[in-house]
Amino acid sequence: MITIVDYGLGNLLSIRNMLRRLGITSEITADLARIASADRIILPGVGHFAKGMENLHASGLIEVLNEQVLHHQRPVLGICLGMQLLSRFSEEGDAQGLGWIAADTRRFDRTRLEDHHKIPHMGWTDIHPAHESPLLRGIEAPRFYFVHSYHVICDHPEDVLATATHGYPVTCAVERGNILGVQFHPEKSHTYGMKLFTNFVTHY
Amino acid sequence: MGRIRVIPVLLLEQGRLVKTIRFRKPSYVGDPVNAVKIFNEKEVDEIIVVDISATPNGTPPDYRMAREIAGECFMPLCYGGGVRSLEHARQLFQAGAEKVAINTAALENPKLVESIALEYGSQSVVVSLDVKKNMWGQYRVCTQSGRKELGDDPKTAALRMESAGAGELMLTSIDRDGTFEGYDTGLLAAVCHAVRIPVIACGGAASIAHMRAAVRDGGASATAAGSMFVYKGVHRAVLISYPAQQDLTAQLFDVI
Numbered sequence: 001m002i003t004i005v006d007y008g009l010g011n012l013l014s015i016r017n018m019l020r021r022l023g024i025t026s027e028i029t030a031d032l033a034r035i036a037s038a039d040r041i042i043l044p045g046v047g048h049f050a051k052g053m054e055n056l057h058a059s060g061l062i063e064v065l066n067e068q069v070l071h072h073q074r075p076v077l078g079i080c081l082g083m084q085l086l087s088r089f090s091e092e093g094d095a096q097g098l099g100w101i102a103a104d105t106r107r108f109d110r111t112r113l114e115d116h117h118k119i120p121h122m123g124w125t126d127i128h129p130a131h132e133s134p135l136l137r138g139i140e141a142p143r144f145y146f147v148h149s150y151h152v153i154c155d156h157p158e159d160v161l162a163t164a165t166h167g168y169p170v171t172c173a174v175e176r177g178n179i180l181g182v183q184f185h186p187e188k189s190h191t192y193g194m195k196l197f198t199n200f201v202t203h204y
Numbered sequence: 205m206g207r208i209r210v211i212p213v214l215l216l217e218q219g220r221l222v223k224t225i226r227f228r229k230p231s232y233v234g235d236p237v238n239a240v241k242i243f244n245e246k247e248v249d250e251i252i253v254v255d256i257s258a259t260p261n262g263t264p265p266d267y268r269m270a271r272e273i274a275g276e277c278f279m280p281l282c283y284g285g286g287v288r289s290l291e292h293a294r295q296l297f298q299a300g301a302e303k304v305a306i307n308t309a310a311l312e313n314p315k316l317v318e319s320i321a322l323e324y325g326s327q328s329v330v331v332s333l334d335v336k337k338n339m340w341g342q343y344r345v346c347t348q349s350g351r352k353e354l355g356d357d358p359k360t361a362a363l364r365m366e367s368a369g370a371g372e373l374m375l376t377s378i379d380r381d382g383t384f385e386g387y388d389t390g391l392l393a394a395v396c397h398a399v400r401i402p403v404i405a406c407g408g409a410a411s412i413a414h415m416r417a418a419v420r421d422g423g424a425s426a427t428a429a430g431s432m433f434v435y436k437g438v439h440r441a442v443l444i445s446y447p448a449q450q451d452l453t454a455q456l457f458d459v460i
Contacts, residue, residue, distance in 0.1 A: 013300050018278055047325060116206075118402050118425060120327050120371070123209045124249055143207070145250075145280060147302075147327050188280050188302065190247045 002026040002201065003038035005065070007055040009081065010046040015187040022194055024201055036064050040201065041074055045081030049105065049150070050093025052081055062098070069100060073178045075204035076100075083174065083181030084152055092150050100179050102155040103171075113167035120149040121166040127184070129162045133175055134203030136162065139195045144184035146172070151183060178204065207457050208419060209249040209426035212433040212446065213406060214239060216255040216285065219269060223430055225382035227334070227350035230256070233434050233442045236269065240276045243433075246446040248279060252305060252374070252404075252428060254332070255285025256349045259308045265292050267299050274300025282330055293320045297328070305374060307332040308347035311354060311361065314368035321369030330404070331370040333361055335391060336378035343391055350378050362395045362403075372402045374428065380408030382431050384438075387414055392422025404428050412447055412455040419460045 002019060004012055004026055012028045019026045026042075029035065043065075045052055056062050068074045078086045087097045090105035097105070108119050126143045129136050136142060142162075151170040154160050161173035164184070172183040180200070186193030214236060215222050221239050222230035233239075236253070243251055253273055255266055265286040274281050283296050284305025293304045310317050310331045320329045334346045335358045345354045345361045354361070362373055375395050377388040387405045396403045402425035405418040409429035418424040436443040 011297065011300065011302060013298075014274070014277075014302075017275060017300065021278070116423075116425070118400065122327060122372075122402060123426065124207050126207070147280075185280075188278065190244075190278050193278065 001038075002040045002042055003035055004028045004042045004044060005035060005061065006030040007045070007052065007059055007061060009052055009055065010044045012044055015042060015044055015079070018187045018193060019197060022197060024197065030059060030061075032060055032064050035061065036068065038068065038074060040204065041065070041068060041076040043076060043078040043082035043085060045079065045085065046147075047081055048093060049081060049084055049090040049097070050095035052085055053095050053097060056085070065098070069179060075178045075200070076180065077200055078181035079187070080148065080183060080185060083183050084150060086174065086179060086181045087152050090150060101152070101159055101174050101176055101181070103152045103159070103174065105150050105152050107150050108166070109168075117167040120147055122147045125164045125166065125184075127162045127164045127172055128169075130157075130160045133161050135173070135175060135180055135196060135199050137199055137203070139192055142192055144172075144182075144186065144189040144192055146184045148183055152181070180204070206460050208424075208460065209404075210415065210447065210452060210456070211250045211252055211404065211426060211428040212243050212248055213252045213254065213428045213430045214434075215430065216253060216266070216269065217257045219266065222256075223382060223434055224256070227378045227381055231440070237272050237276060239434070239444055240273050242444045243446065244276055244278055246444075248446050250280040250282070251277060252282040252284070252330075254283075254305060258286025260349055260351065264288070265296055267295050270296050270299040270301055284330070284332060289316065290319045290323065293324070293328075297324060303328050303330050303371075305330040305332045307334060310365060310368070310370070311345065311347050311356075314364060317365060317368040317370050321371065326369050326371035326401075329370050330372045330374055331365040332374040332376065333358055333365070333395075334376045334378055343394075346378065358391065358395050359398045362399050366399045366401050370401060372404060373399065374404040374406055377407035383408055384410035384431060386410065387418040387422060387424075387427070389417055389422040392418055392424050396423030396425075402426060412451060416456055416460060419456075
């Protein structure tokens with residue numbers, strides 16, 4: 001059972017749609033009690049960082065999530081904006097994040113991109129695992145669908161699970177204990193994403 | 205190596221999957237949901253579905269169709285046809301589309317593009333520019349599924365749509381649609397070099413070589429095709445196909 005946190009941003013149906021196809025039960029909820037009793041959590045999200053944090057605060061989710069993830073060490077997977085929210089801070093709205101990963105979220109540096117590198121980075125990109133991890137296990141030549149204008153920069157290289165290059169290499173997946181995040185959209189990445197979700201429920 | 209998106213474009217007319225030639229003579233090619241299932245199995249990069257009958261008939265987007273299609277899409281889905289308001293876009297996002305494509309309503313009312321971009325982000329709004337040459341050989345932007353010619357040249361319209369907040373443009377050559385003659389790289393170059401947002405090339409593709417030209421000579425960020433993916437051979441036998449990854453890598457990604 002995976003609990004998908006609904007804080008008002010993003011296309012949650014597509015995540016549920018893929019999980020259903022895989023035979024993995026899930027629920028989409030904003031209910032604090034449901035989230036407080038979850039075994040595994042997905043923190044989705046498409047949209048503005050500051051707005052995302054504002055919604056999490058307003059709905060009282062921060063405390064429950066902190067309790068679940070930091071105290072009970074429940075596995076959590078942040079997707080896209082959900083991964084960026086794991087960081088301490090983002091330039092998008094100059095807002096504080098959850099701070100579960102020692103990292104900051106910064107906008108793509110236009111000065112390091114060529115003209116044909118557009119912002120947002122949109123499309124399929126090969127990812128390069130930085131080390132072995134159960135989350136990416138068995139995914140041959142991994143490539144995923146990305147849409148983002150900001151990316152996470154980790155303090156500690158050991159938290160970087162994978163990188164992808166758009167003009168320059170950026171961190172596209174993080175892992176620290178029970179805390180996982182991916183910048184790309186596994187729910188829109190065919191069998192690559194299916195394998196990743198299967199790994200998340202099997203190994204965490 | 206540069207991986208670019210190679211995108212099937214599927215046209216709907218009254219709930220049926222059709223394919224046009226120069227935006228005319230729609231021929232029935234099958235059931236849309238079944239076609240999307242096949243494209244999903246072929247692991248296409250993304251898919252664009254456009255209902256070409258909605259705006260001319262004055263009907264809203266077919267949400268039930270969008271929901272059924274989205275249920276089979278494990279790749280990004282862009283849905284267009286009949287989107288005239290923020291509420292139409294909202295319902296399509298709720299149905300499971302990642303992006304909406306807008307043509308007539310965007311050109312008539314750029315504020316619509318702005319309002320969707322503000323609420324859902326620019327990445328969710330694709331403005332579709334359909335272009336044909338008029339009798340003086342000038343490129344002109346059209347609306348109403350190619351039926352109505354506007355006075356605007358494509359570059360001016362593209363810049364206006366970019367500043368309204370479009371995240372991408374889909375630039376279709378009506379004159380090349382369904383002809384297998386290759387993309388109009390001159391048209392592409394005029395628009396792609398003027399804007400900073402990605403431009404999806406459409407109209408005329410028959411081969412990966414055409415896609416290479418659209419990127420190299422036209423400056424396109426992504427390539428889309430209809431006939432190439434739903435027909436086989438010059439006699440237009442219906443057969444859904446999509447190039448193999450190794451062919452795309454060797455003939456496109458590695459050489460652009």
